[in-house]
Each structure stands twice: as C-alpha cells, then as structure tokens.
Amino acid sequence: MSGSGADRRIPHKDTQTRFRMSIEEKTSQTLKDLGAGTAEAIGELFAEVSAALEKEREEFVARGAGDERERSQSAKDLRDRWLARKSGLVSLIDENWLKKAPKELKPAVGRAFNQFRQRAKSVDTESLLCDVGQPEAGAKQGNLQFASASTESDRVEVSARGGLDLTLPGHRRSLGSIHPVTQVMREIEEIFLGLGFSIESGPEIESVYYSFDALNIPESHPARDEWDTIYVNSETVLRPHTSPVQIRAMEKHGAPLYILCPGKAYRHDNPDSTHATMFHQVEGLAVDTDISFADLKGTLDYFAKKFFGDKIKTNFSPSFFPFTEPSGELAISCVFCGGAGCRVCKESGWVEVMGCGKVHPEVLRHGGIDPERYSGWAFGLGVERFAMMKYDINDIQLFHQGDVRFLEQF
Ligand code: FA5
Numbered sequence: 001m002s003g004s005g006a007d008r009r010i011p012h013k014d015t016q017t018r019f020r021m022s023i024e025e026k027t028s029q030t031l032k033d034l035g036a037g038t039a040e041a042i043g044e045l046f047a048e049v050s051a052a053l054e055k056e057r058e059e060f061v062a063r064g065a066g067d068e069r070e071r072s073q074s075a076k077d078l079r080d081r082w083l084a085r086k087s088g089l090v091s092l093i094d095e096n097w098l099k100k101a102p103k104e105l106k107p108a109v110g111r112a113f114n115q116f117r118q119r120a121k122s123v124d125t126e127s128l129l130c131d132v133g134q135p136e137a138g139a140k141q142g143n144l145q146f147a148s149a150s151t152e153s154d155r156v157e158v159s160a161r162g163g164l165d166l167t168l169p170g171h172r173r174s175l176g177s178i179h180p181v182t183q184v185m186r187e188i189e190e191i192f193l194g195l196g197f198s199i200e201s202g203p204e205i206e207s208v209y210y211s212f213d214a215l216n217i218p219e220s221h222p223a224r225d226e227w228d229t230i231y232v233n234s235e236t237v238l239r240p241h242t243s244p245v246q247i248r249a250m251e252k253h254g255a256p257l258y259i260l261c262p263g264k265a266y267r268h269d270n271p272d273s274t275h276a277t278m279f280h281q282v283e284g285l286a287v288d289t290d291i292s293f294a295d296l297k298g299t300l301d302y303f304a305k306k307f308f309g310d311k312i313k314t315n316f317s318p319s320f321f322p323f324t325e326p327s328g329e330l331a332i333s334c335v336f337c338g339g340a341g342c343r344v345c346k347e348s349g350w351v352e353v354m355g356c357g358k359v360h361p362e363v364l365r366h367g368g369i370d371p372e373r374y375s376g377w378a379f380g381l382g383v384e385r386f387a388m389m390k391y392d393i394n395d396i397q398l399f400h401q402g403d404v405r406f407l408e409q410f
Contacts, residue, residue: 023052027092030100031109039108042097046112049093050119053082057123061131075128082123090120180410181280181399184387185262188282191306192260195299197284200259202245204266208235210244214366215323223322230266230277238266241380242283243323246359249285250367255374256288262383273395280383285359287369287376293326293358296377300356304332308390313339315350324357324378335389351389354381 026034026045036042060078082089093113101109121127178186189199202210211217212224222228223240230238245261253259261283269275286295301314312332319329331352334345341347356379361371369376384396391410393399398406 023049023089027089027096030096031105032100032102037102037105039105042105042108042112045097046116049089050116053089053120053123056081057128057131060128064132071132072125072129075125075132078123078128079125082120090117177408177410179399179407180387180391181383183410184390185280185282185383187307188303188381188383188386189260189262191303192284195258195302197258197260197286200245200249200261201263202239202242202248202261204239204264205232206237206239206244208237210247211237211239211241214247214363215243216360216362216366217322221322226268228267228269230268239264240267241265242281243378243380245283246285246323246363246378247367250287250364250369255369255376257376258286258288260284271397273397274385274388276384276396276400278400279396281380282383283378283380285376285378287359287364287374289374291358291375291377293328293377296328296356296358296379299377300330300354300379304330304353307386308332308335311338316356319355319357321355321357323360323363324355325360327355327357330354330356330379336392353385353389354379356380 021034027049031037031042031045034041034045036045056078060074063074080088085091093116098106098109098113122131193199208224211229212219212221217223229240232238242261242263242265245259245263249257249259249261263281263283264278265281266278267275269277271277284299286299297314297316304312304314312335315331315333316328317331319327321327329352331350333339334342334349334351336342336344337349339349341349345351357377359376359378364371364374364376384399387393387399388396
C-alpha cells in the first residue's frame with residue numbers, strides 16, 4: 001500500500017491545535033493536554049522547543065554589538081526566559097511535561113528533557129555574551145562561578161561551558177610498583193656490584209654462534225633442539241640463556257673480567273607452575289689469573305646468604321654444562337622447611353638453584369682469552385625461581401600475567 005492514502009499520516013485534531021500554540025502555551029500544559037501520547041510526539045515537542053531556543057539565541061547573537069549595558073540586559077532577559085529557576089521555560093517543561101508524564105512515557109520524556117536541558121545551557125548569560133564577542137565578561141563571571149560552584153547543578157553548569165571546576169576532587173593517578181622480578185634482579189645486582197662486578201647486557205635475538213657454538217655446544221647437543229630453542233631462522237634464535245653475553249663481554253673487554261648479565265631468556269618449554277617460555281636469568285662470570293673453584297664456592301655461598309639470609313646452607317654437586325668444566329649445581333637448604341624436608345624440596349631438605357662451573361678453556365678461547373694464562377668461573381640462575389622462593393610463590397605464571405592484585409603485594 002506504499003504511497004496510498006491509507007498510508008498518509010493525518011495529524012490528530014489535538015496535534016493540529018498544538019501546531020498553532022506558542023512555546024509559552026505549550027510549556028504550561030501537560031503532555032496529555034497537548035495530545036502527545038507517543039514517544040514520537042514527545043520527540044517532536046522537544047525538537048520544537050529546541051528549535052525555538054536556538055532561534056532566540058541566534059537572534060540575540062545576530063543583533064550583535066551595541067551598548068554594553070543593553071546587551072547585558074537582553075542576555076539576562078533571554079537567560080531568565082529559559083533558565084529562571086521558577087518561571088523559566090525549562091522549569092515549566094520539567095514541571096508540566098516531565099513530572100506529570102504518564103509512567104510508561106517517563107523514560108522517553110526524561111531522556112529528551114536531559115538532552116534539551118544541556119542544550120539550554122547555551123543561553124546562560126556568560127555563554128551569550130561570549131557568543132557576541134564579549135568573552136572577558138563571560139570569563140570574569142565564569143571565574144566567580146568556578147569559585148562558588150559548590151552544588152551539583154552548579155558543577156554541571158560549569159562543566160557544560162567547558163570550564164574548569166576547581167571545586168571538584170582531583171583524579172589521583174594510581175602509582176605502580178616495581179615488578180617483583182625486577183626487584184629480585186636488582187637485589188642480585190646490588191650484591192654483586194658490592195663485590196666489584198659490573199653489569200653487561202646482550203641481545204635477546206641472538207646468533208646461533210653466540211648461543212651455542214661459541215659456548216662449546218656442538219650441533220648435536222640437545223640444547224640446540226627445536227624443542228628447547230625458539231629459532232627466528234636457521235642462524236638466529238631467541239636466546240635460550242644469558243650465557244652468550246659471556247662471549248660478547250670477553251670479546252669486548254678481555255681479561256680480567258667480573259661481570260653480571262641480567263636479562264630475558266626464551267625456551268620452547270611447556271608452561272607450567274615452574275616453567276615459562278620467557279623468563280629471566282642472571283649470568284655471572286669472573287675471569288682472572290689464578291681463579292679456582294674455591295673462589296666460585298665462596299662467592300656463591302656469600303651471595304646465597306646475602307640473598308636468602310645467614311641461616312642458608314649451600315651444597316655443590318657435580319653436573320654437566322658444555323661451557324664449564326668442571327660443572328656443578330648449587331643447592332641451598334630449603335627456605336620453606338629449613339632443611340627438614342617438605343613437598344617443595346621433595347623431602348630432601350635441598351633445592352637446586354643454579355648451574356655453575358669453571359669456564360671451559362674452549363669458551364675462553366672463543367672469547368679471545370688465553371686459557372693458559374687466565375681461568376674463570378661462571379653461573380646462571382633463574383630470577384623467577386629465586387623470586388618464588390623468596391616470596392613463597394607457587395606458580396611462575398603469576399609473574400607474567402600482569403594481575404594488579406598480585407603485583408601490588410610487592
Ligand atoms: C643454563 O641456562 C646455563 N646457561 C646456566 C649456567 C651458566 C651454567 C653458566 C653454568 C655456567 P639451565 O638450563 O639449568 O642453565 O637454566 C638456568 C636456570 O634458569 C634454571 O636453574 C632455572 O632456574 C631457570 N630456568 C630454566 N628454564 C626455565 C623455564 N622454562 N622457566 C623458568 N625458569 C627456567
């Protein structure tokens with residue numbers, strides 16, 4: 001039936017009458033009196049009053065400059081006509097349309113009224129005077145209002161003008177804290193800096209040569225397997241440990257050398273409560289003349305006691321790393337049970353915390369250092385695992401999830 005007579009909308013008798021009424025008449029009647037019983041009719045009414053408001057504002061602006069007193073007076077008149085607290089048209093709309101609206105229409109009327117009320121801010125005196133090019137007047141009066149904007153409606157008024165309400169409370173930016181892994185890393189650095197070590201760093205995207213070959217890890221070694229290592233291409237990997245920095249530092253500085261290399265490492269490990277694909281290590285390297293395994297033991301015992309407390313005992317057991325000879329594993333007495341035996345230490349009383357050993361002569365050679373003259377020791381520890389022991393955390397994944405409830409505890 002499109003376009004047929006039946007489709008055409010014929011205004012209701014009340015609606016036709018409504019068209020002829022002035023804004024004052026309309027706002028002094030209820031929606032029922034005006035025959036506005038649908039959301040559509042209500043929308044039309046609000047569109048009508050908005051258009052009237054805009055027209056009067058434009059007329060005021062168009063009248064433009066002239067006598068300043070006269071202009072201020074007519075701005076005030078226009079403002080009062082719409083915004084006066086008791087008899088202004090906005091208040092009448094509130095009283096007669098919104099408050100007396102039938103229950104089912106209230107939400108629609110409320111929404112339309114709020115939008116209209118915001119629009120009506122354009123006829124407050126300061127805005128009007130600004131619009132005719134008398135901004136100082138507006139600003140001056142505005143400032144007075146800022147100082148006295150103590151009620152909610154005043155505040156809305158100030159912010160609707162795009163002004164700054166100094167009476168509102170400020171927005172406090174919540175400060176973050178240093179991540180526990182960084183805290184532990186810094187603590188470890190502090191201890192070794194106190195022993196005369198300096199900090200070195202190297203690339204996280206590293207060559208296969210520095211990651212493996214230079215460290216005496218032959219091509220057949222399982223550590224080079226794709227299972228352990230994340231390859232970028234056949235010659236480049238995300239470094240699976242911080243040990244490549246040993247070679248880079250030896251090449252760069254030569255001997256003697258006392259360095260600490262904190263940084264990220266990546267492995268193709270299945271994530272679980274003690275394994276992550278990205279984690280942090282701290283590598284230590286000392287190269288000098290007359291370095292013995294006893295130096296390594298003494299240094300790591302001192303470090304463990306500094307980090308975990310004086311009661312900690314250390315134990316070295318043989319191990320294997322291609323880049324150290326002899327190699328060892330450092331265990332500390334369990335921080336949870338004090339060595340008595342618990343689930344964490346698998347009832348042994350000891351927890352292995354890092355690999356270490358005397359630097360393999362081949363590795364010194366790859367670093368450009370004469371193994372006949374110099375010797376060295378090295379160690380590598382997992383920072384997250386240290387943090388887990390220090391703070392009694394049972395899941396390594398918590399460090400990398402960025403949950404503020406976890407992080408704010410440190
Ligand atoms: C190494 O990475 C040797 N480069 C350490 C080393 C350096 C030995 C110098 C000798 C001389 P290992 O693979 O064991 O070693 O790793 C060292 C530490 O990194 C472990 O003790 C553990 O704490 C941590 N680690 C290893 N894999 C992960 C992982 N997937 N998630 C979290 N931490 C890990």
